[in-house]
Amino acid sequence: MLIRLRSAFAYLALIAAVLSLLPGMTQLGAVAVALAVSLGWREMRGVPKVVFSVALIALAYALVADRSLIGEGSANVTRLAGLILSVMLLSQVLSRTRDLQRISISLFSGRPVSRYLSLAYGTALVSIPLNFGSVAVIGSLVADRIHKEGDSAATRNATRAVLRGFGVAPMFSPLSISVVLTLTLLPGLASMELLALAVPFSVLLLLFGWFWREPEAPSTETVAEDAASPASWLRFSSVIAGICVGAFLLTSQWGFSYAHGVTLSALAVVLGGRLLELFRAERSPVASMSHVSNELAIVGGSAFIGAVISGVVLGSVSASPEWPAWLWPVLAACVPWVFFAAGLGGVNPIVIGTLAGGILGSIWPESAVLGLGIGMVTGWGVTAFGTPFAANALLMERLTGYRPVDASLRWNLRLSLSALVLASLMAAAATFWLMP
Numbered sequence: 001m002l003i004r005l006r007s008a009f010a011y012l013a014l015i016a017a018v019l020s021l022l023p024g025m026t027q028l029g030a031v032a033v034a035l036a037v038s039l040g041w042r043e044m045r046g047v048p049k050v051v052f053s054v055a056l057i058a059l060a061y062a063l064v065a066d067r068s069l070i071g072e073g074s075a076n077v078t079r080l081a082g083l084i085l086s087v088m089l090l091s092q093v094l095s096r097t098r099d100l101q102r103i104s105i106s107l108f109s110g111r112p113v114s115r116y117l118s119l120a121y122g123t124a125l126v127s128i129p130l131n132f133g134s135v136a137v138i139g140s141l142v143a144d145r146i147h148k149e150g151d152s153a154a155t156r157n158a159t160r161a162v163l164r165g166f167g168v169a170p171m172f173s174p175l176s177i178s179v180v181l182t183l184t185l186l187p188g189l190a191s192m193e194l195l196a197l198a199v200p201f202s203v204l205l206l207l208f209g210w211f212w213r214e215p216e217a218p219s220t221e222t223v224a225e226d227a228a229s230p231a232s233w234l235r236f237s238s239v240i241a242g243i244c245v246g247a248f249l250l251t252s253q254w255g256f257s258y259a260h261g262v263t264l265s266a267l268a269v270v271l272g273g274r275l276l277e278l279f280r281a282e283r284s285p286v287a288s289m290s291h292v293s294n295e296l297a298i299v300g301g302s303a304f305i306g307a308v309i310s311g312v313v314l315g316s317v318s319a320s321p322e323w324p325a326w327l328w329p330v331l332a333a334c335v336p337w338v339f340f341a342a343g344l345g346g347v348n349p350i351v352i353g354t355l356a357g358g359i360l361g362s363i364w365p366e367s368a369v370l371g372l373g374i375g376m377v378t379g380w381g382v383t384a385f386g387t388p389f390a391a392n393a394l395l396m397e398r399l400t401g402y403r404p405v406d407a408s409l410r411w412n413l414r415l416s417l418s419a420l421v422l423a424s425l426m427a428a429a430a431t432f433w434l435m436p
Contacts, residue, residue: 004290006040006293010032010085010296013296014081016032017079018082020075020078021260029077030304033300036296037297044293047298047347048295051298051301054305055301059308066311069308072310073307073308076184076307080181080259081300083299084292084295086266086267090269094273100130104122107119107141108141120162120164124165124168127165131176134166134169135162139162141158142158142159142396142399153216156214156407159402161213164385165206166385168205171201171205171378172198175262179191179377180258180262182194182376184258185354185358186361189370193370197370198378205422212412212415299350303354308358310357313362328435329428329429332372332424332431333424335372335427339356339382340383356372365436368431371429374423374430378427385412386415386419
């Protein structure tokens with residue numbers, strides 16, 4: 001019974017997010033999120049419990065100090081909860097397609113260099129609509145190779161590629177919670193400005209990762225018989241492009257918030273997939289949302305905390321502090337390192353992103369907000385592939401047996417440090433260049 005109730009409240013939160021422009025829907029969505037989290041409390045991990053508890057403290061503060069903070073906080077909770085739920089549904093629909101299965105198989109074919117690059121870039125591409133589903137789908141192929149042939153340089157390099165490919169998704173994916181949260185907390189930042197820097201950085205980061213891998217014996221492995229055809233890649237890429245274009249049009253042309261636009265675009269693909277299954281006489285059960293309490297607690301709780309922090313900071317300062325001009329680029333350069341250091345301590349990047357966006361975003365010079373935004377998403381991404389407590393590292397451990405402290409931290413340390421240096425320089429340069 002509790003499982004069905006959790007799922008029902010999660011779906012209610014999703015419906016409220018879709019209808020969030022109507023009066024009272026954001027409050028309804030926030031309440032539904034809170035109920036879904038409360039019903040799943042016993043099964044939740046420690047970090048989500050702490051985040052949600054802090055959000056309740058923030059709610060108590062808002063009730064006493066300034067009730068107007070609750071409205072913006074509820075809106076953030078509902079919009080971001082709708083985003084994460086819609087992307088989960090999208091992942092479940094796409095993971096059943098034959099195209100994705102063939103694409104996954106083809107990524108593990110070929111010689112060492114082409115295999116590493118295809119796994120890294122392929123995982124990054126698949127991560128756009130599937131999020132953690134990309135690690136599960138492609139990581140299972142690495143696990144199968146280990147099961148059949150044992151541990152080898154090839155499987156270790158493949159693990160590096162999967163972790164790094166997923167790790168860059170928070171930097172450039174228009175559907176990632178990192179990009180959406182950054183744009184939500186930094187309303188003066190345009191998505192195209194952020195992606196114009198983040199996408200090239202992500203591409204170069206994966207390319208440079210090729211230098212930090214183990215040597216492999218020459219291989220003559222050929223492409224698998226069931227590898228993806230160009231048509232499979234075209235169809236899958238078209239789905240991703242359609243979601244991104246839809247979100248951009250809804251945001252730029254019709255004034256929707258970025259999170260709302262992504263939610264609607266993802267759900268359009270979900271509904272299209274379900275209709276296609278019905279047309280083919282395929283009956284797939286309605287996806288259960290009973291297992292999303294951890295995600296809703298972290299995303300919803302962090303969103304509410306960020307709104308309250310932003311409101312408090314904005315209420316206490318009338319403009320940017322009169323700090324020396326050189327201090328802003330220095331702060332921007334520190335942001336990626338703060339993400340990484342906190343990740344090494346087991347702190348979820350959503351928490352750091354909320355604090356960085358909520359506090360610094362409220363006082364940051366509006367003309368130079370791009371520097372803060374690029375520092376946030378790049379720091380988030382490096383933390384995702386370079387720290388042992390990241391969820392994708394733990395998932396790969398279950399699949400492959402490689403310890404996260406090895407696969408994420410030790411194997412990627414030089415790449416992580418190099419990426420952090422470049423991210424800091426880019427964030428500082430953007431801030432310095434755009435300062436008034």
